[in-house]
Amino acid sequence: MPIRPPNPSPLLNANKYSRLFLQWVYPLVSKCRKQGTLDVNDLYELLPDYDAEALTDKLEANWFAETKRNPNKPSLIRATLCTLRWKPFLIGLILIPSEFLDIIRPLLLTFLMKFFEPCSTMSAWHAWLLALSTIFTAFCSSAIVIYGIYLNNNLALQMRVAYSGLIFRKLLRLSSHAFNSISSGEITNLLSNDATQIEMTLLFFNYLWQVSLIAISYTLVILVIQIIFSRFILHFRNNILQVTDQRVKIMSEIIKSMRIIKMYCWEMAFDKKIRHVRRREIIQYMYCLLFDCVQMLFSHTYINVTFLMMYGTMWWLNIRFDIRFFAVASCLLSHMRLIVIDFFNFAVKALVHYMAAQKRIQTFLLLDESERDNRLLSRSHSELGYIENNESSIVKNNPIQSPKVICNLKQAQWEKNGSFCLKNIVFDAHPGDLICIIGPVGAGKSSLLQTLTGEIAIFDGKVRMHGSFCYVSQESWIFSSTIKTNILFGKAYDRNLFHKVVKATALDTDFTQLPNEENTLVGDQGVMLSGGQKSRINMARALYRNADIYLLDDPLSAVDAKVAKHLFQKSIKNYLADKICILVTHQIQFLQDATKIIVLNNGEMIQIGSYTDLLASSTSFARLLDDIHQFEQQQSIELYQQQSIISSTCSNDDEEMLALLKNVETKHKGTVKSHVYVAYLKAGVGIIMGLFIVIILPSVREGTSIFSNWWLAKWSDDESYRYRILNNCTTVQNNNNNTVWSMSNTEWNNHRNRRFYIYCGLYSINDHIL
Known part of the structure; x- marks a missing residue:
C-alpha cells in the first residue's frame, strides 16, 4: 500500500464566506467532474x-x-x-x-x-x-x-x-x-x-x-x-x-x-x-x-x-x-x-x-468488566499494548520504573467457583529474561498469559506489570488488507524497522514469491495464507510495536522445525534480547536457552528453575519432556499433512491463485444495468406485477395529482373571472370569451358543484393508489 500523500483540508484556512457557502469544497467537486470518479488519495485529511x-x-x-x-x-x-x-x-x-x-x-x-x-x-x-x-x-x-x-x-x-x-x-x-x-x-x-x-x-x-x-x-x-x-x-x-x-x-x-x-x-x-x-x-x-x-x-x-x-x-x-x-x-x-x-x-x-x-x-x-485493581501497570512510551490501572493516581505518583513483571498468583479463574483454577504461581521477570512455560495439554499455560493481560479475574494474589506489553495469541488474526498494513496495524511506517522485523520473522522469503511483495492483499478477498505465514505475520506485528514485555502463546507450533528455529533465534533470542519475554511452547529443544522454566500441571506451578536445575532435581521433569516430545511429533505430522493438502490444492488451482495474486480491485462505472433491476423484480413479486407497482401505479398517481392541481387552478380561474365580472372589470369583459360571466346564479352553482365533485373523485383515486 503506497503512503498517502499529504492533502490538508482547505477548510482549515477558509474564510467566513467560503465556510458559509461551502466554497472550500468546490475544488474537490470540480476534480470529480473532470475525472469522473474520486480516489482515496483525492480526499482531504x-x-x-x-x-x-x-x-x-x-x-x-x-x-x-x-x-x-x-x-x-x-x-x-x-x-x-x-x-x-x-x-x-x-x-x-x-x-x-x-x-x-x-x-x-x-x-x-x-x-x-x-x-x-x-x-x-x-x-x-x-x-x-x-x-x-x-x-x-x-x-x-x-x-x-x-x-x-x-x-x-x-x-x-x-x-x-x-x-x-x-x-x-x-x-x-x-x-x-x-x-x-x-x-x-x-x-x-x-x-x-x-x-x-x-x-x-x-x-x-x-x-x-x-x-x-x-x-x-x-x-x-x-x-x-x-x-x-x-x-x-x-x-x-x-x-x-x-x-x-x-x-x-x-x-x-x-x-x-x-x-x-x-x-x-x-x-x-x-x-x-x-x-x-x-x-x-x-x-x-x-x-x-x-x-x-x-x-x-x-x-x-x-x-x-x-x-x-x-x-x-x-x-x-x-x-x-x-x-x-x-x-x-x-x-x-x-x-x-x-x-x-x-x-x-x-x-x-x-x-x-x-x-x-x-x-x-x-x-x-453495563456488562461486567475485567477486574484490574490488583494489577499495577504503568504506561510506557508505546502507543498501544498497555493497560492502565483503574487507580491511575497510584501510577502517576510513582516514578518511571524499568520494565518488570511480578506475579504472586494464589487464585485466578474465568468465573467465581469455576471448575478450572490457576493457583500458587509465583515468579518475577526483568529485561533480558526469557521465561518458558511448559506443561501437558490443559495445564493452564495460555490461561496464565491471559491472567497477565487481565482477561482472567484474580480472586487472590497480585500481578504487577511495569511497562507496555504485546500479547501474541495462539490463533493468528489477519484482517482483510495488505500484509504491510497487517504488520503496521496503525503505526507510522519506518522502512528500516519494517525490513528488520520482516527479516527476523522470515517473511522476506515469502515476499519474493508474491508479485506485490508486502503490498499483497490478504484476507477474505486476497491470497490464502498458510497457518505458518499467518503466525509469522502475527509475530511481526508484535515485534513492530517495540513493547517492553512480550507474552507469546506458542507462536512456534504453526511452523515447521526450520522456520521455528529461525523465529526463535532471530526474533526471540536476538530481536527481543533486551525485552521481557514469556513464551508458552512445546518445543523442548529451545528450553536450554531459557532463563527460567515454569512447569504447570492442572493450573498449578509444580516446578520453576533453569533447564539444568530442573533436569538434575527430579525425574518428573524428564518424563514431562518425553510427553511433550511425543505431542510435538504428533503435531508435526498433522502440520505436514496440512501443508501437503495446501500445496496440492494450490497446484490444482494455479489459475485462481494467480488471479488473486494480481490483487487488482475492479470498479464498475456508469449506470446500473437493466438486468440488475430485472433480477430484483424477479426476486420480489415478479416482472409483470413489479412493473405495475414500480412504474404504472406511480405514473397514474402523479398524473391524477397533477390533474387535480390543474383542476383546482381552473376552478380558481373561474372564481376569479366571475368575481371580477361582477365587479365590472371592463378589461376582463372585453378580453375573455369565457361564458362564466353570462351564467345565472343557478348555472353558476351547478358549475361549482361539478368542479368540486370531480376534484373529490380525483382525490379519491389518488389516495386509493397511494
Missing part, C-alpha cells in the same frame, strides 16, 4: 474536530460520570446530552429564519401575481421590487438551510464516531464471562446498525420542537397519530433487532464451522434453521413496514385532505376565491407538509429507532 480519540474521550467521561451519579440506573441519553450540550438547539435556531422566509415568499408571490391581473394598478417598479424580494428570500432560505444541514451532519457524524469508539473501548474491558455471553454478530450489529441511529436522530432532531411554532389543529391530530404508530414501530423494531442478532450469530457459527458442517453433511439442517430464523425476521419487518406505510399515508394525504376540507368548506358556504388564494394555500401547505409532517415523521421514526438502539448499547456498556 481528517479534521481535528473528527478525531476519534478526542470524541470518544469526551463521551466516555460523561458516561463514567453518569454511572457514578446514578449507579443503579445510568442513562446513556443523559450522557449524550451532556456531551452535545446546546449544539443541536443552536443549529435549530440557525434554521428558524429559513422557516419564516419560506412563509413570507408565497405572500410576496401573491402580491406579484396581482401585477399580471387585469385592471391592475400596480406600478412596474413595485413589481420588480417584489420579484427581486422573492428571489432574495429563496436564496437566503436555501443558504441558511444548506449551512444548517452541513453543521447538523458534522455533529451527527461526530456523535456516531464517539458511540463507535465507546463500544470498542468497552469491548476491550469486558470480563471473560461477559465476553462469552455475546457474539461477534451482536457487536457488528451494535457498530453498523445501532451506532448509526444517533446520526439519523440528530439529523432530524430540531424538527421535533420547531413543529410547535407552525402547528394547526389537523396537524396536531396527525402528530398524535404519528406518535401512536411510532410506539408500534418501536415494538416491532426491538423484535427485529433480537431476531437479527440471532440470525447473525447462527451465520457466524456456520461460517466458522463450515468444514465440520461439510464433513458431516449438515448443510440441509443448518439451511432449514437459518431459513426459519430469516422468515421470523422478515415477518417482523413486514409488521414494521405495515405500520410505517400507514404512518406515511397520513403524511402524503396531508395536502389533499387539507385542500378538500378547505375548498369543500368554501364550496358549501359559497365563498369566492381566486388564483392568488390557491397559490398561497398551495405553497404554505406544501411547506407545512414538508416540515410539519414529513420531517417530523422522519424525526419521530429516527428517535424511536434511537431509543431501541441506545437501550441495546446501554445494556452492552
